[in-house]
Structures are given as structure tokens and as C-alpha cells.
Amino acid sequence: xxxxxxxxxxxxxxxxxxxxxxxxxxxxxxxxxxxxxxxxxxxxxxxxxxxxxxxxxxxxxxxxxxxxxxxxxxxxxxxxxxxxxxxxxxxxxxxxxxxxxxxxxxxxxxxxxxxxxxxxxxxxxxxxxxxxxxxxxxxxxxxxxxxxxxxxxxxxxxxxxxxxxxxxxxxxxxxxxxxxxxxxxxxxxxxxxxxxxxxxxxxxxxxxxxxxxxxxxxxxxxxxxxxxxxxxxxxxxxxxxxxxxxxxxxxxxxxxxxxxxxxxxxxxxxxxxxxxxxxxxxxxxxxxxxxxxxxxxxxxxxxxxxxxxxxxxxxxxxxxxxxxxxxxxxxxxxxxxxxxxxxxxxxxxxxxxxxxxxxxxxxxxxxxxxxxxxxxxxxxxxxxxxxxxxxxxxxxxxxxxxxxxxxxxxxxxxxxxxxxxxxxxxxxxxxxxxxxxxxxxxxxxxxxx
Amino acid sequence: xxxxxxxxxxxxxxxxxxxxxxxxxxxxxxxxxxxxxxxxxxxxxxxxxxxxxxxxxxxxxxxxxxxxxxxxxxxxxxxxxxxxxxxxxxxxxxxxxxxxxxxxxxxxxxxxxxxxxxxxxxxxxxxxxxxxxxxxxxxxxxxxxxxxxxxxxxxxxxxxxxxxxxxxxxxxxxxxxxxxxxxxxxxxxxxxxxxxxxxxxxxxxxxxxxxxxxxxxxxxxxxxxxxxxxxxxxxxxxxxxxxxxxxxxxxxxxxxxxxxxxxxxxxxxxxxx
Numbered sequence: 001x002x003x004x005x006x007x008x009x010x011x012x013x014x015x016x017x018x019x020x021x022x023x024x025x026x027x028x029x030x031x032x033x034x035x036x037x038x039x040x041x042x043x044x045x046x047x048x049x050x051x052x053x054x055x056x057x058x059x060x061x062x063x064x065x066x067x068x069x070x071x072x073x074x075x076x077x078x079x080x081x082x083x084x085x086x087x088x089x090x091x092x093x094x095x096x097x098x099x100x101x102x103x104x105x106x107x108x109x110x111x112x113x114x115x116x117x118x119x120x121x122x123x124x125x126x127x128x129x130x131x132x133x134x135x136x137x138x139x140x141x142x143x144x145x146x147x148x149x150x151x152x153x154x155x156x157x158x159x160x161x162x163x164x165x166x167x168x169x170x171x172x173x174x175x176x177x178x179x180x181x182x183x184x185x186x187x188x189x190x191x192x193x194x195x196x197x198x199x200x201x202x203x204x205x206x207x208x209x210x211x212x213x214x215x216x217x218x219x220x221x222x223x224x225x226x227x228x229x230x231x232x233x234x235x236x237x238x239x240x241x242x243x244x245x246x247x248x249x250x251x252x253x254x255x256x257x258x259x260x261x262x263x264x265x266x267x268x269x270x271x272x273x274x275x276x277x278x279x280x281x282x283x284x285x286x287x288x289x290x291x292x293x294x295x296x297x298x299x300x301x302x303x304x305x306x307x308x309x310x311x312x313x314x315x316x317x318x319x320x321x322x323x324x325x326x327x328x329x330x331x332x333x334x335x336x337x338x339x340x341x342x343x344x345x346x347x348x349x350x351x352x353x354x355x356x357x358x359x360x361x362x363x364x365x366x367x368x369x370x371x372x373x374x375x376x377x378x379x380x381x382x383x384x385x386x387x388x389x390x391x392x393x394x395x396x397x398x399x400x401x402x403x404x405x406x407x408x409x410x411x412x413x414x415x416x417x418x419x420x421x422x423x424x425x426x427x428x429x430x431x432x433x434x435x436x437x438x439x440x441x442x443x444x445x446x447x448x449x
Numbered sequence: 450x451x452x453x454x455x456x457x458x459x460x461x462x463x464x465x466x467x468x469x470x471x472x473x474x475x476x477x478x479x480x481x482x483x484x485x486x487x488x489x490x491x492x493x494x495x496x497x498x499x500x501x502x503x504x505x506x507x508x509x510x511x512x513x514x515x516x517x518x519x520x521x522x523x524x525x526x527x528x529x530x531x532x533x534x535x536x537x538x539x540x541x542x543x544x545x546x547x548x549x550x551x552x553x554x555x556x557x558x559x560x561x562x563x564x565x566x567x568x569x570x571x572x573x574x575x576x577x578x579x580x581x582x583x584x585x586x587x588x589x590x591x592x593x594x595x596x597x598x599x600x601x602x603x604x605x606x607x608x609x610x611x612x613x614x615x616x617x618x619x620x621x622x623x624x625x626x627x628x629x630x631x632x633x634x635x636x637x638x639x640x641x642x643x644x645x646x647x648x649x650x651x652x653x654x655x656x657x658x659x660x661x662x663x664x665x666x667x668x669x670x671x672x673x674x675x676x677x678x679x680x681x682x683x684x685x686x687x688x689x690x691x692x693x694x695x696x697x698x699x700x701x702x703x704x705x706x707x708x709x710x711x712x713x714x715x716x717x718x719x720x721x722x
Contacts, residue, residue, distance in 0.1 A: 201605060201614070204621035296684025299620065316606060320687045328608050335610060 027068055027163060028088045029362075031122035032095050032114055033080030036136050039113035047103050047110060049074040054150065058157040060098060066090035069161040071168065073150030075143065077136050082126060084163045088118050123167065123358050127351045130171045131178035132185070138340045139184035144175045162368075166361065174354040181350065183343040187336035192223035194332045195303045195324065196230065199271055202301050202322060206230040212269035213237045214262060215276030216248050219305050223273055224252055236269060238262050240276070266291045266300070275305040285314035288321055303329075367423050370436050373445045375416055382408045453497050454518075454556055460490030461525075461549035468541040472616060480538045484529075487545055491525045494552075498522055508578050517555035519578075520705075521548045523586035527630070531590060535626045539617060543593035573648035577641055584637030585701060587630045588673070592698035594627035595691035602688055624686055627694055635673045642666060665704040672697045 034044065049057060054072050061070045061083075069084040081099075085091030096114075100107045117125045128134045130147050151168045154160040160168065179185050188194040199206055210233045213224055224235060235254030239245030242258055249256040257265055262282065266272065274282060283302070292300065297320045304311040304325040316323040324332075386408060390401065423435060439445070467483030470476075498519065501509035509515040528544035531537065597617055604614035617623070645666075646656040657663060676693045679685035685693070 198605070201601075201619050202621065204619035293683065297686050298684065299687065319689065322605055324608070331608070332610060 027084040027086060028091075028118055029122045029163065029167065030083045030085055030088050030091050031080060031117045031125050032083075032092055033078060033125075034110065034113040034115065035078035035080075035134065038115060039110070043105075043110055043113055044077070044079065046105050047074075047079050047099060048076070049079065051149070051153070053102075054153050055157060057098070057102065058154060058159045060102070062157070062159055064094050064098070066094040069164045070159045071150055071154040071164055073147055075146050078129070080126075080129065082122070082164065082167075084161070092116055120355055120359055123362075124351060124355045126167065126171050127174045127354055128348075130175040131347055131351060132175070133178070133344050133347050133351065137189055138337065138344055139186075139189070141179075141185055144172070144179075147175075148172065163362070167358065170354060170358050174351060177354075178347040178350050182346040184340055184347050186343070187339060189333050189336050189340065190222075191219050191305070191326070191329050191333065192226055194329050194336070195223050195273075196226045198303075198322075198324060198329075198332070199227075199301055202299055203270065206232045206271075208233040209270040210234045210268055211236070211254075212262070212265045212272045213248070213252075213254075214272065214274035214282060214310065215239060215278075215306065216244070217275035217305060220273045220275040220303075221248070223303065223305075227271065228252065232271070236265050238265060263287055263291065267294050270299070271301045271303065272311070273303045273305065274310040276310055278306070278310055279308055281312040282310045283312060283315065285312045285318065288312075288315045288318050292318055292321060305329075367436060370439055370445065371416075371420050371423055374419070374439065374443055375412065377443055377445060378412045378416065382412060451556075453493060454552065457490045457493045457497070458549060458552050458556060460486045460493070461545060461552060464490065464541070465545040465549055468545050472539070472542050475616065477538075480541065483541050483545060484532065487525060487541070487548075488529065490548075491522070491529060494518075494522045494525065508575055510578055512558070514555055514558035517551055517558065519582055520585065521551035521555065523582040524548045524551065524589055527583060527586040527590055527633075531626065531630060535622070535629070537594075537618060537622060537626050539597070540590070540593060540626075543597070544590065547589065547593070571648070571651070573644045573651060577644040577648055580637045580644065581641035584634045584641055585705065587634030587637060588694070588698050588701050591627050591630040591634060591694040594623055594630065595694040595698075598623040598627060598691040599688065599695075602691075620687065624690065627691065628680065628686070631673060631676065631690075631694060631697075635670075635677055638666075638670055638673065642670060661708045662704065665700070665708050669697065669701050669704050672700055 034047070036044070039047075049072065054074065057072050058070060061067050061072075066087060067083045067085055071082045073080055073082075079099075081095050083091050083095065096107055096111065099105070099110065115125075125134070126147075130144050132139050132141065132143050135143055147168075151160065154164070188197045196206070199209070203209055206227060207230065209227075211224060211227055213220060213235060216237075216239065228235075235249070235252045237245045237249040237252070237254050237256050238259050238261065239248065239256070240259055242256060245256040248254075266283065266288070272283070276282065288300070300321040302311045302315060302321065302323040304323060307326060309325050311323050311325070313323055313325065315321050386404065390396070390404075396404075419439070423439065464483045464486035467479050467486060471479035471483060498509060501515065505511075510519050524544060525548045528540065528548075532540065532544075598620065600613050601617040601620055601623060604610060604617075605620070645663075649658065650656050672693070676685065676690065676697065680690060
């Protein structure tokens with residue numbers, strides 16, 4: 001009974017120790033992927049993975065001997081496979097085979113779109129991708145979440161080991177740093193969001209601000225959604241056909257008003273978004289002057305997304321009313337994109353620094369497997385000696401047995417303490433490999449595996 | 450005394466530097482540092498005014514030197530209160546250098562008090578002085594807010610989203626803060642004028658003397674009264690309110706200095722040097 005529990009415990013230990021011992025030789029970090037710059041959308045959609053497919057793919061990679069660790073992530077703009085392998089070429093070949101087989105696309109069709117990075121370049125690439133320095137819309141925030149999801153899947157499937165765990169944690173850290181220390185995510189780069197930002201500069205908070213939506217369109221509705229998310233107040237919808245207006249109003253839990261009531265509605269609304277197909281101005285300068293008096297000059301913000309314009313640009317000259325048309329918003333966005341580009345240079349610097357840091361950790365890694373192997377050898381000896389001794393000591397209680405196990409563990413820790421410190425210290429002036437070699441020979445570690 | 454003033458001035462200048470740095474680099478700790486320096490300077494500032502009061506037995510506003518020290522103190526005081534209430538960090542870029550400037554001019558003025566003055570140190574006089582100074586400092590702040598409002602409004606109207614657009618707060622916040630400081634200023638000015646009348650009555654036997662200082666104070670009061678009235682009835686807000694608070698402050702400055710320099714009156718000696 002006691003002995004069985006010993007061997008159980010030993011088995012558990014084995015499980016913890018052996019995955020690490022897998023890294024006895026230095027592994028390469030390899031990244032293979034394609035993105036919006038290298039592959040057209042037709043190809044990207046053929047190779048994209050859904051969340052479930054990713055999990056299945058990781059299962060499949062587990063059975064592939066050329067690949068040690070793997071994380072796969074796929075967004076609408078990219079598919080990336082991040083691996084560690086003993087032999088880079090074999091791993092890449094395996095990954096290509098896999099893509100071709102699972103996605104049923106002949107290899108030669110996507111091979112040209114692929115980029116393959118290894119070592120520092122692979123590390124840099126994943127850092128840049130997560131920091132959104134490599135995104136189509138520079139600084140967009142979704143990518144980090146997508147990588148986090150992919151990593152979670154990989155940890156659940158246990159395909160991510162020491163190296164990728166560390167790499168991904170560094171990645172998240174770097175991405176966060178880039179976001180908080182540079183302005184890469186500052187200021188809107190979409191029309192609807194730029195309008196919302198402007199609204200904030202005028203009203204301070206959008207909470208409780210009433211919106212009048214004239215006509216409907218994708219961009220206008222997107223802006224309304226942003227407003228709702230910012231807890232804006234009532235939404236009125238005016239449409240040429242009242243029924244259609246009613247439909248849109250229902251979607252936003254707003255109120256439909258008749259097209260003729262717009263002037264009246266301007267008295268209550270704070271934000272007016274218009275995108276109708278009208279050829280003439282729907283709201284004219286003269287009208288607004290009168291309305292501003294009735295509103296006691298509370299600010300009124302017109303967002304004119306329509307082409308041709310719906311809102312008389314003269315209104316911008318009326319005190320406390322502001323008009324932005326589609327071109328104005330576009331130029332705001334262009335400025336913001338320029339700013340993000342400038343900020344991205346600072347982001348690249350943070351990435352460079354992180355790559356160097358990661359490399360120094362990675363280079364120290366070959367010490368780790370030696371230490372791990374040394375410890376597992378000690379533990380194996382202890383395990384078999386305990387087993388032998390306990391055979392003849394049946395009178396010991398469970399507590400006594402536990403005490404002996406603890407004592408043995410403590411002895412192993414004490415014995416290994418100094419050699420571990422020695423191997424980990426950087427005091428060998430670059431000759432760490434000599435000492436590692438001696439250690440491996442002295443304890444005959446290499447034959448163990 | 451001089452050395453303490455230099456130290457206070459130094460704190461205000463450091464605060465100014467911190468706020469300027471904040472304007473450019475936009476790191477929050479800079480703004481906090483600016484506020485701390487200003488607060489420390491303010492405490493020392495309060496101390497020397499208190500010391501002056503205890504030493505002479507008069508509220509120290511007997512010549513231009515002392516009057517300016519008092520004015521600088523009031524500006525910092527009002528700014529700190531408003532900053533606490535409205536969290537309008539960027540306003541420090543106006544208040545800190547302004548108080549440093551006022552204090553610097555005060556430092557340049559000779560400090561000997563004018564010996565013989567018929568001042569009756571009663572409750573009315575002290576209330577009159579304190580409320581008037583707080584009121585004027587509030588108007589100074591309103592003027593700064595008006596300028597910031599105009600800058601920001603111009604950026605939004607002209608669709609030119611440059612340096613200031615990014616750094617200045619929303620129009621709404623600038624407008625409400627400006628309005629609040631005018632309300633405070635107006636209330637204080639009103640109380641200050643009333644206590645002044647009562648003091649005049651108790652000392653000279655008349656409420657109103659047609660003294661130029663009185664007349665111009667009346668004009669200032671009317672301008673701000675008109676601004677508040679129009680705001681409440683027809684909604685004079687935003688740009689118009691901002692411009693008026695700048696004009697109002699210009700008239701106020703004339704009432705403060707100009708009247709004494711160009712016209713004669715019974716407040717003359719307080720700004721003499």
C-alpha cells in the first residue's frame with residue numbers, strides 16, 4: 001500500500017520533470033506565416049483557421065516529431081505558426097505539409113506568400129504583431145486579444161512549453177508597454193470614431209447627449225453605435241420614408257420623427273448625423289441661427305457623412321454650432337494616421353530592446369536543461385533507494401514515510417544548491433559550455449535520456 | 450522678508466516650469482509636481498501676508514508692493530480651489546506664470562509702507578479687501594479660461610487639430626469652469642462693493658462719492674452683471690461669454706491700476722510707489 005503510493009508520487013514527479021528534460025539540446029524558434037502584405041485576401045481566407053480548427057491543428061502538431069512546441073493564430077489579416085524545433089527546415093516543411101493537407105490548398109499556391117523567420121527575427125516578428133506595429137491599421141487593439149486567445153488554446157492543448165510560454169509572456173508585456181508608452185493607439189483612425197472623438201472635445205462627455213440621425217447608412221449607424229456605447233441620450237431618426245425610419249429607430253431603441261419635423265428636432269438634439277441621398281442642403285444656415293436662439297446657444301454638432309453634403313457648411317460659422325463633413329473627418333484621420341506612424345518608431349525601439357532581452361534569456365537556457373537533468377537523475381536515484389529501503393521497513397507509518405521523503409528531497413536540494421548557482425552564474429567568461437559539458441560527463445547525464 | 454519672497458517666487462517659477470513641461474510632454478506627474486510647488490509657495494505666501502498683518506496691525510495692502518503681493522496670493526488661492534473642484538490641470542499654464550509675474554513685479558517695488566493713513570481697521574474694511582481680491586483673482590482666472598476657450602474653439606471650427614487641440618480640454622469644461630469663476634468673482638465683487646459702501650458710510654458718512662475708483666468699479670460690476678444676465682436669459686455662452694470675460698478683465702485691470710495712475714481718487718495711495 002505504502003509502496004504503491006510511493007510509486008504514484010514518483011510517477012507524478014516524473015510527469016513534471018520529463019517535459020523539461022525534453023529540451024536537452026538547444027531549440028530553434030521558428031515562425032512561419034503570411035499576412036495582408038504577402039497574401040491576397042482570396043488566399044488568406046482559404047488558409048484561415050477558426051477557433052475549433054486551431055485546437056484540432058494543435059492536436060495534429062503534437063503528433064509531429066519535428067515540432068516541439070507550437071502556437072497557431074489566425075485573424076482575417078494573417079495566419080501565423082510559431083514553433084520551436086530542433087531542426088528548423090524539418091519543422092517548416094512539416095508546417096507547410098500540414099497547411100496544405102488540412103486546408104486542401106496545394107503547397108505551391110501559398111509557398112510564395114509565406115515568410116519564415118527564426119531566432120531573433122521570429123521573436124521580433126511576434127513582438128511587432130502583438131504590438132500592432134505590423135497591422136493593416138497601425139495600432140488597432142484587437143490583435144493582442146486574438147494572440148492571447150491563441151495562446152490560451154495552446155496552453156489548454158499543452159503544445160506550448162518553456163520557450164513559447166516565456167516568449168508569449170514577454171510578448172504580452174511588450175505589447176502593453178508599446179501601447180501605454182507610445183501614442184500608437186491614440187486618436188481615431190475610422191470616420192465614425194473620429195466623429196465621436198470630436199464630440200468629446202466639444203461636449204466633454206457624451207453621456208445624455210441627444211442624437212438626431214437623418215437618413216441612414218453604414219457609417220452613420222456605426223457612429224450611433226459608438227454613441228450608445230458612450231451612454232448618449234435619446235436617439236431620434238428622421239427618414240424620407242417614415243416606415244424605414246421607424247425600422248432604424250427600433251434597432252437603436254430610438255424614436256422616429258417625420259422628415260418635416262427635423263427643424264423642430266434640432267432644438268432638442270445635441271449631435272446631428274446626416275447621410276441621406278438628398279442633392280440639396282437639408283439643414284440651412286438661416287434655420288440654424290433661429291434654432292440656436294431657441295436652444296439658448298447650447299452647442300450643436302453636425303456630422304455630415306453624405307455626399308453631396310446635407311448640411312449647409314455656412315452653419316459652421318454660427319456661434320456654438322460645429323459642422324464636420326466627410327472630407328473634414330477624413331483629414332482628421334489622415335493626421336491621426338501620420339501621428340501613429342511617428343509613434344510606431346518609438347514602438348519599434350521598445351521591441352528592439354525586448355528582442356535583445358529575450359535573446360539573453362534564451363541563451364542562458366541551455367544551462368537550464370542541464371540543471372533539470374541533473375536534478376532528475378538525483379531524484380531517480382533517491383526514488384529507487386527509498387523503494388529498496390522501504391521494502392524491509394513495513395512497520396513505518398504513513399507519516400514516517402512522508403518524513404523520509406521530505407528528508408530526501410531536502411538533501412537533494414542542499415546538494416544541488418551550489419552546483420546550480422555555479423552553473424547559472426555568468427562568471428565563466430563565456431565558457432559556460434565547458435562547465436556544462438563537464439557536468440554532463442561527470443554525472444553521465446546524456447545517456448539518461 | 451525679501452528672501453522669503455525670492456523663495457516663494459522660486460516655487461512659482463518651478464511650478465511654471467513643471468506646467469510648461471506638462472504642456473509639452475503630457476506626463477501627469479509633471480502637473481502634480483507643478484501643483485505641489487504652487488501649494489508650497491502658496492503656504493509661504495500666506496505666512497508672509499499673515500506676518501505683515503501681525504506686525505503692522507493693518508491688512509498689508511498699503512502700497513503697490515503689498516497690494517500686488519496680495520493679488521498674487523489671491524490668484525493662487527482661487528486657482529488651487531478651482532483646480533481641486535474642476536480638475537482642469539492645464540489651467541496651471543496660465544495661473545502659475547501669472548502669479549509668478551505678479552510677485553516679480555511686487556518684488557521690484559519698494560517695500561516701505563506709507564506711514565500715515567487714516568485707516569480704521571474694522572470688520573468692513575477687512576471684508577472689503579479680502580472679497581475684492583478674491584473676486585478679482587476669479588475674474589483673472591475667467592479671463593485665462595476665456596483665452597483657452599477661444600483657442601480651442603478656433604481649432605475645432607477651423608478644423609485645425611494641432612498642438613493645442615490635443616492638449617486643451619473640451620469646450621464644455623472650459624465654458625462651465627469659466628462660468629463658475631465669473632459667478633464666484635461676481636458674488637465676491639458684489640459683497641466687496643457693499644462692504645466698501647458700508648465702510649465709506651462709517652468713515653466718511655457717505656455711501657457713494659463719485660470717486661473714479663468707485664465709478665470704474667461700478668462699470669466693471671455692470672459688465673459682469675450683463676454677462677451673467679444674458680447667459681441666464683438668452684444663453685450667452687461659449688465664444689461670446691469668453692470674449693466678454695476677457696474684456697471684463699481688461700476693464701478690471703484698468704480699475705485696479707489705470708484709475709490710480711491716470712485719475713485721482715481715494716484709493717490712490719494703495720497703489721503708490
